[in-house]
Amino acid sequence: MEFTTDILSVFDKKWALLTAGNEDNFNTMTISWGGLGTLWGKPVATVYVRTSRYTHDFMDSNGYFTVSFYPEECRKALGILGSKSGRDMDKMSESGLTPIKAGDSMSFKEAEVTLVCKKLFKQQLDVANMPEDVAKAKYEGQAPHDMYIGEIVDIIRKG
Numbered sequence: 001m002e003f004t005t006d007i008l009s010v011f012d013k014k015w016a017l018l019t020a021g022n023e024d025n026f027n028t029m030t031i032s033w034g035g036l037g038t039l040w041g042k043p044v045a046t047v048y049v050r051t052s053r054y055t056h057d058f059m060d061s062n063g064y065f066t067v068s069f070y071p072e073e074c075r076k077a078l079g080i081l082g083s084k085s086g087r088d089m090d091k092m093s094e095s096g097l098t099p100i101k102a103g104d105s106m107s108f109k110e111a112e113v114t115l116v117c118k119k120l121f122k123q124q125l126d127v128a129n130m131p132e133d134v135a136k137a138k139y140e141g142q143a144p145h146d147m148y149i150g151e152i153v154d155i156i157r158k159g
């Protein structure tokens with residue numbers, strides 16, 4: 001087996017879109033924190049969503065979500081989706097990306113890879129259990145992050 005650590009920088013360097021909802025009502029946002037691994041014998045994706053995000057409402061009210069990765073030419077679209085809120089405007093139209101159904105959730109046609117995830121677990125990151133400098137820098141006066149872990153039930157590659 002060849003072990004590479006490229007996967008460790010995928011979220012941080014490439015970014016991704018986290019999408020939840022259905023064709024009639026969904027939202028998406030850019031994420032750069034996340035992980036891929038194994039839990040309870042299942043392949044899983046983990047994401048961290050501040051409770052203030054509009055996408056957070058969709059994460060709570062849907063059983064599935066997707067994590068999708070994009071080519072470099074979509075960086076500008078990911079910038080828009082990560083700086084504007086779907087609560088205030090139709091940012092998905094502004095981004096120029098094309099929504100598509102992905103399993104029991106939604107993704108975008110431009111994605112190189114979409115992980116379709118079934119929600120398995122949610123828990124809030126407890127500030128009391130963090131290093132003090134992180135708590136101060138990331139959470140003082142800011143909404144907490146909820147951690148969501150989803151079972152990867154399908155991997156859709158651009159055909």
Ligand SMILES: Cc1cc2nc3c(=O)[nH]c(=O)nc-3n(C[C@H](O)[C@H](O)[C@H](O)COP(=O)(O)O)c2cc1C
Nearest residue numbers: 029030031032033049050053054055082084085086
């Ligand atoms: C590169 C990048 C990475 C981000 N990563 C996260 C993240 O991991 N978790 C999070 O809660 N917000 C993250 N954000 C912020 C959200 O994408 C941003 O607040 C977005 O406007 C939320 O949209 P919404 O209100 O429509 O859900 C990131 C933004 C950018 C630009």
